[in-house]
Amino acid sequence: MESDTDFDPGIDTDARTTTDTDTVWSALAGLDLLDRRLVHALQIDGRAPFSRLAEVLGVSDQTVARRYGRLRREKTVRVLGLADPLRIGLTPWMVRVRCTPDAAGSIGAALARRTDTRWVNLISGGTEISCVTQAAAPGHDDTLLLQKLPRTPRVVQVTAHAMLHMFFGKDLSPVSRSSALTPDEIAALAPPDAPDNPTRGPAGVPTGAPADPVPLGPGDHLMCDALAQDGRTSAAELAAVTGWSQSTVRRRLSELRSAGVLYYDLDFGNGLFRSELRAALWLEVEPARLAEVGAALAEHSEVAFAAATTGATNIYASVSCKDPEALYRYLTGPVAALPGLRRTETAPIHRLLKGPGPYAA
16 A cells, blocks of 8 residues: 555446426536437437437437537447346445545545446545445455455445345436436337336336346356446447357347346446435335335435345435435425335435446546
8 A cells, every 4th residue: 555545446556397307407517408318318228229319319320420429539428338236146235434534535536446336426525435336246356345445544434235126226327317308209219128027016116026147158248348338339349359249249138138137327427417416315214114115216306226225224315406405305305204214314425436337437
């Protein structure tokens, strides 16, 4: 370690209302209407061909390609192809790291550089870091992040909560509920190989036994690694990476997506998304009301992500509100009305250090 504030990261250290829509999209600074519509279309299907995007958006293929190329080149928006850890037998963890304020920046930056972390945030006024991590896949380096953090100088406390079930959003994207497109346009963009999970009812509430995890082979891992860097990597490039034929690549992409393993998300450049106030919310709920509360949170327009977890609190949610007064109204209204609620804890998100991708931008 270079100093007592450095943390060794383990790698080389070199159908909502118009009002809701306006609130969400007003935060996307610098994007005109067509850009916002394209971004929303990519949120629905990040791998949709430019021809289909153009048809739905009512512009030419060349316009869509040019717009996306500019957004990607300027690091404004990039499409990521990500694997749902729960569907491949891995357990994601929500980790909270309390540290001294002078160390939060360097420790947070080191966590963001790791390939096994996502959604690294400075919270609680910069005295705490939160991130999502997961156990290594079989056969890979299984050095747990938690083995390093407790020994890091100026770390005061480390807590970890295993995510057991996701009620809404595989990511913590603040635009998950945006509606720059009409309902008909959204329906037209729905991917044909979208997962059809019969074990989930309305709002993601489980109705039966969960599906068995899907095993991934060496070629799958290589393909997923490439898609995590660029979700729109061509079939030809993926074939070169995996050693498969292009037809095999296309078939496997469809299989993994239909099984709920592979999904596509957007990563926004720093400074583009200026949410007025984002916060992490931890709830302690009576176990008998857990599924009911999760289903309710999935319907709240303020919630970008909600999951059941282990720990003293058993639900985590990422929320976005217009301002402190709006957050107050949300906490004292919809949240306070949740059945079986015993305790709440709220931590404002001060700064996003890393988004949904496993690779630092």
